[in-house]
Amino acid sequence: MREQTYTVQQRHYMEEALFEAEQAAVIGEVPIGSVIVHDGQIIGRGHNLREHGHDATLHAEIRAIEEACATLQSWRLNDCQLYVTIEPCLMCSGAIINARIPEVFYGARDPKAGAVDSLYATLTDSRLNHTVAVHEGLLAKDAGERMVAFFKAARRRQKAAKKARKAAQVSAPDKLLDSTKKS
Numbered sequence: 001m002r003e004q005t006y007t008v009q010q011r012h013y014m015e016e017a018l019f020e021a022e023q024a025a026v027i028g029e030v031p032i033g034s035v036i037v038h039d040g041q042i043i044g045r046g047h048n049l050r051e052h053g054h055d056a057t058l059h060a061e062i063r064a065i066e067e068a069c070a071t072l073q074s075w076r077l078n079d080c081q082l083y084v085t086i087e088p089c090l091m092c093s094g095a096i097i098n099a100r101i102p103e104v105f106y107g108a109r110d111p112k113a114g115a116v117d118s119l120y121a122t123l124t125d126s127r128l129n130h131t132v133a134v135h136e137g138l139l140a141k142d143a144g145e146r147m148v149a150f151f152k153a154a155r156r157r158q159k160a161a162k163k164a165r166k167a168a169q170v171s172a173p174d175k176l177l178d179s180t181k182k183s
C-alpha cells in the first residue's frame with residue numbers, strides 16, 4: 001500500500017463520495033459512491049445503480065464521469081480529480097483513462113474486481129497513452145465497513161428467504177409433489 005497523508009479538503013471530497021455510497025445502500029444497491037472535483041468544486045457525483053437501472057454499466061464512477069462531462073460540456077476531464085470509495089473495476093478504470101482524468105483517490109481495495117492495484121494496474125500502465133496518479137486508502141475503513149455490512153445484510157436476507165421458501169414447501173406438500181412430478 002502506498003503511504004499517503006491527506007488534506008482536510010481531500011477528506012471532505014471522500015466524505016461526499018461516502019455519502020453517495022450511503023445513497024446506494026439505502027435502496028439496496030452495492031454501496032459505492034464517487035465524486036469528481038474541478039477547481040475545488042464537485043461537478044459530478046454518482047452511486048451504483050445497477051439493479052434499479054437494469055444496466056451493468058451504472059457504476060458510481062461512470063455516473064460521476066457522465067455528470068462531470070455534461071457540466072463541463074467536454075469529454076476531457078483533464079483538470080479534475082476523481083474520488084471513489086472502492087477501487088475501480090476494469091470498466092471504470094477504462095472510463096477514467098478515456099476521460100483523461102489525471103488523479104484518482106480511492107478508499108478500500110477490491111480484491112475480486114479491482115483493476116488499479118488488486119488484479120491489474122490499468123491506471124499506471126505506461127503502455128497506455130494516459131496514466132493516472134493514484135492515491136489509495138483515504139477513509140478506506142469507512143468504505144470497507146459499508147461494503148461488509150451491506151453483504152452481511154444481503155446474506156441474512158437470502159438465508160431468511162430460503163428458510164421461508166422451505167417453510168412454505170412443508171406447509172404445502174401437494175404443491176411440492178406437483179413440482180416433483182413435472183420435473
Ligand SMILES: [Zn+2]
Nearest residue numbers: 059089091092
Ligand atoms: Zn466499476
